[in-house]
Amino acid sequence: MKTEPLYAFYLKLCEDIDILPQESVTTSLKNSGDSEKSSVSLRGCSLNLETCSVLGLLLSKTSFVALLDFADCVLGDDGAKHLLNGLIENSSVKTLFLKGNNLRSGSAEVLGRLLRHNQSIEKLVLEWNGLGMWDASFSVLAQGLAANRVLKHLDLRSNQVSHEGATELSAVIKQNHCLESLDLRWNNVGILGARALLTAIPFNQTLMSLELCGNNIPDDLMKAIENAMKRNCETKVIKEDFEVKTQVLAREVNHIQAEKDIQLKQLLGKVEKGETKYKKDCGELANKVGRLQEALAERKTHYTQAVSKLRLVESELALANQRIEEYKQLLDRAQVESKESLSRFHSDLQLEREERSDQEQRLVKELTRNKAEMSNYEIKIADLNRKNDNLxxxxxxxxxxxxxxxxxxxxxxxxxxxxxxxxxxxxxxxxxxxxxxxxxxxxxxxxxxxxxxxxxxxxxxxxxxxxxxxxxxxxxxxxxxxxxxxxxxxxxxxxxxxxxxxxxxxxxxxxxxxxxxxxxxxxxxxxxxxxxxxxxxxxxxxxxxxxxxxxxxxxxxxxxxxxANKATEVNVAVMKTKTEFANQIVRLESENSSYQEVKHQNTALEKKMKEKSDEITNLQSQVSALEFEIGRMKDDERQRVTLLQSAIQNYCQTTPKAS
CATH class of the missing domain: 1.20.58 (Methane Monooxygenase Hydroxylase; Chain G, domain 1)
Known part of the structure; x- marks a missing residue:
């Protein structure tokens, strides 16, 4: 199939079915080319039903067409069915344009089946059709879209999609996590459909673009949808940055690992070379060299142990730093809480003082009023007693x-x-x-x-x-x-x-x-x-x-x-305020004690940190001393090796003279 051109294959299929080929189709197929990822553009060509059936067969058997443009071809439901049935078995088409082809309910069902079974189409343009006129067929299309895991761009402009179709698409958005852009401009989505889409957006973080212009949607809903899209874009950017950083870090880690492997190999090669040299040059001194190697191995074990100890100390130091940070956060939180509690206590105390002063003023006023009434009643009683005496x-x-x-x-x-x-x-x-x-x-x-x-x-x-x-x-x-x-x-x-x-x-x-x-x-x-x-x-x-x-x-x-009742009430109120103040004082004292305990804990932790830092410095000094000893031992071994080499050479030179 790859060797045979598209137009030739088209002509052959027409001859097999006994159909006259259309000239516009043959010319466009000739211009398409035969390379991989070629594009076939039949934009504006009015295709009849027979041509659509032939093209469906052609598309089911071709494997190198990446773009198909059937815009404004007046396909109708019947022609679209042939083409889409052929595309179900196709695995090379990435982009499909079906703009302005008068597609209705039948085409919607076939499109649903295509989206369910096709695993190659990434962009689908269905502008200027009537796919949303029938809710049942549109639900089939939505179900196919929900099952699809490849499509990234879907254009449904001017398809008379109602609010029910929008609710179906909201369910699709919740299930489909591959779709990146959805264009629903110039439809009949309305407020209900927009709300359904808005509720579905948080469940999908891959959808980056949702166009809803010309759908009788209020501005506040449009802004909310735009904000949701912005959040998705931001999350995508963050994810991409994270992936890039993880890839960079992985590359760096791999590079460092490779360098370490190379260094290790080099070291092993050097060791092997040295061993071979020692074996060739120092056959008699093999025992001494073995002892030296044993000593070196022991020193290596000591070194590895020291390195492991140093790593343990570093891990403990990191844990201690984390604990210090946690304790600092706890201290800051405790200080903030104590400040807030003190401020609340001061405000409560101020309010209680104001309420108590108001109560005292009211009670004083009532007492003065009662005293005045008592004096008036006493005057009346005296007048009545006088009248009684007169009577x-x-x-x-x-x-x-x-x-x-x-x-x-x-x-x-x-x-x-x-x-x-x-x-x-x-x-x-x-x-x-x-x-x-x-x-x-x-x-x-x-x-x-x-x-x-x-x-x-x-x-x-x-x-x-x-x-x-x-x-x-x-x-x-x-x-x-x-x-x-x-x-x-x-x-x-x-x-x-x-x-x-x-x-x-x-x-x-x-x-x-x-x-x-x-x-x-x-x-x-x-x-x-x-x-x-x-x-x-x-x-x-x-x-x-x-x-x-x-x-x-x-x-x-x-x-x-x-x-008397007022006096008892005043006494009760005074006692109540006293008890409340006592409770607040006890609470503040407990908080102060807890604050002091946290302070003591902080000081203890600081002491521990100082001790840990001293231990770390001691360990570092020990490690430096060990490194110095290892270097000194290496120098001693080198000197011994040079001495042995010189002695062997002298011995080799003296033996032939003696012979």
């Missing part, structure tokens, strides 16, 4: 007035009784005729008197319950009223007898006098009623004042309780 004085005065009125009533009753007795004696005869009327009037007067007495008894009993002094006085008044009633009844009985004997002539005068007595009695009763009502009012006032006094006392007790 008690008024009550006493009212009781005295009641007693005076009762005495006056008694005096008037006695006077009336005397006048009645005088007039009864005068009018006994007149009363006889009007006994019935007088008896009725006297019965009425008796009922009124009894009702008045009952009313007074009720009032007096109420006053007895409230005040002991009023009870005594009212009981005395009651007893006196009962005695007066009895005496009055006796006198009335006597008067009845006397009135019967009195004359009828003086009846009118008696009626007038009786009217006057009734009037005076009514006045006295009304006055007594007024006095009792005043006493009731005073008693009600006293009750209200006592209630107010009791309420004020309760208020004072409540205020004292509140003051």
């Amino acid at each position: 008690e004085v008024q009550l006493r005065e009212a009781n005295d007035a009641v007693s005076k009125m009762q005495t006056e009533m008694k005096i008037k009753a006695v006077q009336l009784d005397e006048q009645l007795s005088v007039e009864k004696q005068k009018c006994r005869e007149a009363i006889r005729d009007c006994e019935d009327s007088t008896e009725r009037e006297m019965f009425k007067l008796k009922q009124e008197h009894e009702e008045n007495c009952r009313h007074l008894k009720d009032r007096v009993s109420k006053l007895e319950q409230q005040k002991t002094v009023a009870e005594d006085e009212l009981s005395r008044v009651k007893s006196q009223s009962v005695q007066d009633r009895v005496a009055f009844e006796d006198q009335l009985a006597e008067n009845r007898q006397k009135v019967r004997l009195e004359e009828e002539q003086k009846y009118r005068q008696l009626e007038d006098k009786l009217r006057l007595a009734n009037k005076s009695k009514e006045d006295a009763v009304s006055y007594a009623n007024q006095q009792t009502s005043l006493a009731n009012q005073l008693q009600s006032n006293v009750n209200t004042l006592t209630l107010e006094n009791e309420s004020l006392k309760r208020r004072i007790e409540e205020l004292t309780q509140e003051v």
